[in-house]
Amino acid sequence: MQIVDIDFCVPGDIKSLVGIEAVCFDIPWEERLIERDLNEPGSAIYLKATVKGEIAGYGVLGRAEDTAHLMNLAVLPEYRRQGIALQIMAAFGEISEDWQCRRMCLEVRSNNAIARDFYASIGFVYLSRVKGYYADGEDALVLTARLPLRLG
Numbered sequence: 001m002q003i004v005d006i007d008f009c010v011p012g013d014i015k016s017l018v019g020i021e022a023v024c025f026d027i028p029w030e031e032r033l034i035e036r037d038l039n040e041p042g043s044a045i046y047l048k049a050t051v052k053g054e055i056a057g058y059g060v061l062g063r064a065e066d067t068a069h070l071m072n073l074a075v076l077p078e079y080r081r082q083g084i085a086l087q088i089m090a091a092f093g094e095i096s097e098d099w100q101c102r103r104m105c106l107e108v109r110s111n112n113a114i115a116r117d118f119y120a121s122i123g124f125v126y127l128s129r130v131k132g133y134y135a136d137g138e139d140a141l142v143l144t145a146r147l148p149l150r151l152g
Contacts, residue, residue: 001020001082002051002056002079002082003082004051004056004057004083004084004093005042005049005051005089006048006049006050006087006091007047007048007050008046008047008048008049009038009046009048009058010038011035011038011039011114013032013038013046013048013055013058013151014023014031014035014038014056016055016090016126017034017046017048017055017058017132020057020058020074020076021074022036023076023077023078023141024060024074024075024077024094025074026117026136027136029072029136030124031081034046039148040128042140043062043064044060044061044062044071044143045061045062045092046058046059046060046096047061047073047088047091048087049084049087050144051084056075056076056079056084057073057074057076057079057085057088058072058073058088059073059074059085059088059089059106060070060072060073061090061092061095061096063096063099063101066100066101066102067100067101067103067104067105068092068095068096068147069106070089070092070101070102070104070105070106071112073088073089073106073115074082075144080085082098086151089149089151090149090151092104093147093148093149093151096147097147100131101147102146102147103144103145103146104124104145104149105127105144105145105146106119106124106142106143106144107138107140107142107143108141108143109134109138109140109141110138110139110140110141112136116141116143117118118145119145120135120143120147121150122149123149123150124143124144124145124146125138125143125145126142126143127142127143127144128141129142140142
């Protein structure tokens with residue numbers, strides 16, 4: 001496992017996050033969305049995982065009542081399968097429990113078997129399907145997990 005530093009993202013991280021989006025997703029989040037979130041406290045929590053000063057991955061977490069909502073999770077390809085996503089999720093699990101959330105939910109592309117397997121390994125289960133959720137028309141699977149997550 002690659003041990004990383006987990007910290008909150010700041011506006012100075014925007015260019016790095018946009019770069020990660022461009023590498024990791026066919027339809028990346030727009031820079032203006034990330035910039036808005038990072039400049040408006042309370043909108044969402046952005047965490048970054050850094051290795052030797054480089055942002056290797058990041059995640060975004062929101063909340064609605066007693067449910068935390070994982071909105072995004074991305075790790076650069078050269079850092080995948082090293083436990084970085086797991087460390088980000090562990091931090092989000094702690095934040096969710098501090099918020100007194102009872103569960104966490106997320107949407108994942110229906111064809112993304114690697115992500116679905118990762119989420120299943122930490123306790124997420126299928127809840128529903130949202131037809132045409134993504135801009136390209138692909139369905140999303142809604143997954144949910146009871147907190148605390150199964151991280152060990």
